[in-house]
Amino acid sequence: xxxxxxxxxxxxxxxxxxxxxxxxxxxxxxxxxxxxxxxxxxxxxxxxxxxxxxxxxxxxxxxxxxxxxxxxxxxxxxxxxxxxxxxxxxxxxxxxxxxxxxxxxxxxxxxxxxxxxxxxxxxxxxxxxxxxxxxxxxxxxxxxxxxxxxxxxxxxxxxxxxxxxxxxxxxxxxxxxxxxxxxxxxxxxxxxxxxxxxxxxxxxxxxxxxxxxxxxxxxxxxxxxxxxxxxxxxxxxxxxxxxxxxxxxxxxxxxxxxxxxxxxxxxxxxxxxxxxxxxxxxxxxxxxxxxxxxxxxxxxxxxxxxxxxxxxxxxxxxxxxxxxxxxxxxxxxxxxxxxxxxxxxxxxxxxxxxxxxxxxxxxxxxxxxxx
Amino acid sequence: xxxxxxxxxxxxxxxxxxxxxxxxxxxxxxxxxxxxxxxxxxxxxxxxxxxxxxxxxxxxxxxxxxxxxxxxxxxxxxxxxxxxxxxxxxxxxxxxxxxxxxxxxxxxxxxxxxxxxxxxxxxxxxxxxxxxxxxxxxxxxxxxx
Numbered sequence: 242x243x244x245x246x247x248x249x250x251x252x253x254x255x256x257x258x259x260x261x262x263x264x265x266x267x268x269x270x271x272x273x274x275x276x277x278x279x280x281x282x283x284x285x286x287x288x289x290x291x292x293x294x295x296x297x298x299x300x301x302x303x304x305x306x307x308x309x310x311x312x313x314x315x316x317x318x319x320x321x322x323x324x325x326x327x328x329x330x331x332x333x334x335x336x337x338x339x340x341x342x343x344x345x346x347x348x349x350x351x352x353x354x355x356x357x358x359x360x361x362x363x364x365x366x367x368x369x370x371x372x373x374x375x376x377x378x379x380x381x382x383x384x385x386x387x388x389x390x391x392x393x394x395x396x397x398x399x400x401x402x403x404x405x406x407x408x409x410x411x412x413x414x415x416x417x418x419x420x421x422x423x424x425x426x427x428x429x430x431x432x433x434x435x436x437x438x439x440x441x442x443x444x445x446x447x448x449x450x451x452x453x454x455x456x457x458x459x460x461x462x463x464x465x466x467x468x469x470x471x472x473x474x475x476x477x478x479x480x481x482x483x484x485x486x487x488x489x490x491x492x493x494x495x496x497x498x499x500x501x502x503x504x505x506x507x508x509x510x511x512x513x514x515x516x517x518x519x520x521x522x523x524x525x526x527x528x529x530x531x532x533x534x535x536x537x538x539x540x541x542x543x544x545x546x547x548x549x550x551x552x553x554x555x556x557x558x559x560x561x562x563x564x565x566x567x568x569x570x571x572x573x574x575x576x577x578x579x580x581x582x583x584x585x586x587x588x589x590x591x592x593x594x595x596x597x598x599x600x601x602x603x604x605x606x607x608x609x610x611x612x
Numbered sequence: 613x614x615x616x617x618x619x620x621x622x623x624x625x626x627x628x629x630x631x632x633x634x635x636x637x638x639x640x641x642x643x644x645x646x647x648x649x650x651x652x653x654x655x656x657x658x659x660x661x662x663x664x665x666x667x668x669x670x671x672x673x674x675x676x677x678x679x680x681x682x683x684x685x686x687x688x689x690x691x692x693x694x695x696x697x698x699x700x701x702x703x704x705x706x707x708x709x710x711x712x713x714x715x716x717x718x719x720x721x722x723x724x725x726x727x728x729x730x731x732x733x734x735x736x737x738x739x740x741x742x743x744x745x746x747x748x749x750x751x752x753x754x755x756x757x
């Protein structure tokens with residue numbers, strides 16, 4: 242084998258702060274040439290043969306034997322040592338704080354992780370950017386303002402849960418893997434809306450204080466489950482509906498593909514959040530009160546957020562097809578409002594949270610205007 | 613030639629889906645069971661309901677349903693004959709429906725197409741695999757009369 246030439250090799254280590262001493266094992270290996278091989282007798286359950294299904298070897302296919310047992314309480318060593326491996330007694334702790342399965346688990350996390358990996362897309366490759374055509378000024382401004390909003394809010398669904406991701410016990414690996422895909426999804430959403438705003442003669446519009454307040458409350462959530470209620474159940478549930486509206490109001494196949502693909506991603510996030518809350522509330526029903534309190538606040542902020550012209554008007558202009566059809570756009574929004582609230586309440590039902598009596602969101606769109 | 617919504621019509625789309633191969637793989641796999649319901653233009657009479665199942669990148673099941681509940685679909689996409697026909701005509705003409713006539717857009721408004729499901733989470737699968745559903749229907753442009 243040819244020797245690799247390393248630039249200035251003589252300098253390497255010349256100012257190193259520590260002196261390297263070969264371990265006793267390496268010295269013995271050098272002297273005797275005999276490998277230790279003791280590690281061959283230290284392992285988890287042995288003889289495991291996971292079988293791939295028709296879609297390859299998925300996480301669910303390796304949840305077998307002792308490896309398929311997800312503990313109710315995370316390991317007390319609090320290290321990154323893989324679940325099912327032999328763990329030395331002296332591994333350093335990473336001080337995970339989410340150590341109970343119920344605090345983060347959702348039975349669909351594995352399925353959603355694999356689905357997310359399989360359904361990734363590229364905003365550069367998969368959006369037919371060359372089909373963009375100049376739009377009338379009002380429509381372009383409305384689309385750019387909507388894209389500004391999404392660029393502003395989307396990454397909170399990466400920043401906020403990943404704050405908790407690093408605190409989740411490594412035994413709940415499947416949840417962490419799913420949250421990693423969510424972060425990737427939100428990176429793509431942030432980039433694709435920014436790209437759309439900058440791709441057709443417009444640019445970014447205005448950020449809003451109320452959106453920022455809403456994001457801050459999500460970011461500052463006191464627990465992962467509370468954050469899930471605010472973020473996945475309410476916030477992403479609403480954004481999911483907005484993405485669906487986005488496909489409806491698309492002015493070209495560019496926006497249509499953007500919104501449809503984002504919608505697919507977002508529905509996975511909502512699916513995780515709903516099932517997590519269901520499992521958490523089953524395990525700790527007393528948490529319902531705290532989650533209701535948080536949703537009281539979150540719904541109030543959401544109503545305020547959607548009471549400013551920067552959010553109400555672009556959607557109405559796009560739905561109506563221009564400023565001259567603003568009324569028609571508002572009428573369409575009114576028709577959709579009941580659907581939005583209904584889906585949110587049904588997701589709360591699915592999570593085992595009877596939200597109906599406390600829900601601040603009016604079922605009638607006219608009530609938003611005090612009518 | 614079978615006509616929409618006969619199971620054989622969907623089986624023909626399924627064959628096209630298999631022939632497309634890589635383009636559906638790029639969209640990612642889909643595991644979903646759902647039904648398509650066609651209602652008469654005049655009223656609520658059901659002309660036909662077809663149960664469909666995707667497993668991965670293939671249509672693995674297409675059958676006429678008399679009892680939709682027994683099929684246990686994640687969701688049922690319902691619409692009157694003329695709405696389905698308009699969508700299929702647009703697909704035949706342009707390779708895809710007009711912007712506001714896609715599955716998702718029509719189901720959003722809920723007047724021309726609507727979803728039925730026993731659980732919001734299962735209904736949300738319609739959105740999770742929507743690109744696959746859309747591209748599947750767009751294959752109708754390649755069906756020969």
